[in-house]
Amino acid sequence: LDDFFIGQTMVVFYSVNMLKPHDSCEFLQRYSPAAPPSSPFHISPGACGKPPTIDDGIILAGIKEHYAENDQVTYGCPLYYTIEGGPYKTCINGEWIGEIRCNKPCTVDRDATNRHNIEFKYTRSDKIITEHNDMIEFRCKRGRRIGPVSMRQRCVHGVVDLPTCSE
Known part of the structure; x- marks a missing residue:
């Protein structure tokens, strides 16, 4: 496990050598707006991490590697479920904004x-x-x-x- 700071943001990497055969190879990174724009660790202020999951729902559209300010994802619910709120969550100031619920039948x-x-x-x-x-x-x-x-x-x-x- 290696961690270091860029500006005031800690960047964490997990070494593949530390993973067991049944583990997934998921790298955890926190990016910093203080990093130079040419750096792979730079993201613009207001960017968001991975969109949140919702109970019984899925993301239908808008999935990408990185999310910038005002990016949207569209959620959906299974057959016979009704969606309350949404169907969008929007990246605003580094947070996913929007209330969505899949109501069970x-x-x-x-x-x-x-x-x-x-x-x-x-x-x-x-x-x-x-x-x-x-x-x-x-x-x-x-x-x-x-x-x-x-x-x-x-x-x-x-x-x-x-x-x-x-x-």
């Missing part, structure tokens, strides 16, 4: 409805996958609703409360 299947003695009100399907914030309506297979949970429920970040009906 809700899945309700036959096993869950059977346990609660309910069925979907508007479909004969055995399974529903619905997006965050969508409403699902149920009805009793037999009997009547028991408990405080309404027959109309909203999907909230992958969770939907299920009503229960008596046998």
Whole structure:
């Protein structure tokens, strides 16, 4: 491991000889705006490091080796997930700015409805996958609703409360 300073910024390199066979060969470097522009360690003020990951999301566009002020990356979410905020993060003054969240869908299947003695009100399907914030309506297979949970429920970040009906 070698480290040294350029201006006030410490530059760190990991030697390939220190890596074990199963390790990845990832070099960690911190660049300095104080380095001469011709130096490989120079980057312009305001540049950003690697864009952050987001839960359940991926970067769709804008991936590069180095990021300068005002560079953008575009995020996306999987099928049935909804994106909240974004879809961009922008490099501003050395930080990635932009709020993005991938909201999980809700899945309700036959096993869950059977346990609660309910069925979907508007479909004969055995399974529903619905997006965050969508409403699902149920009805009793037999009997009547028991408990405080309404027959109309909203999907909230992958969770939907299920009503229960008596046998």
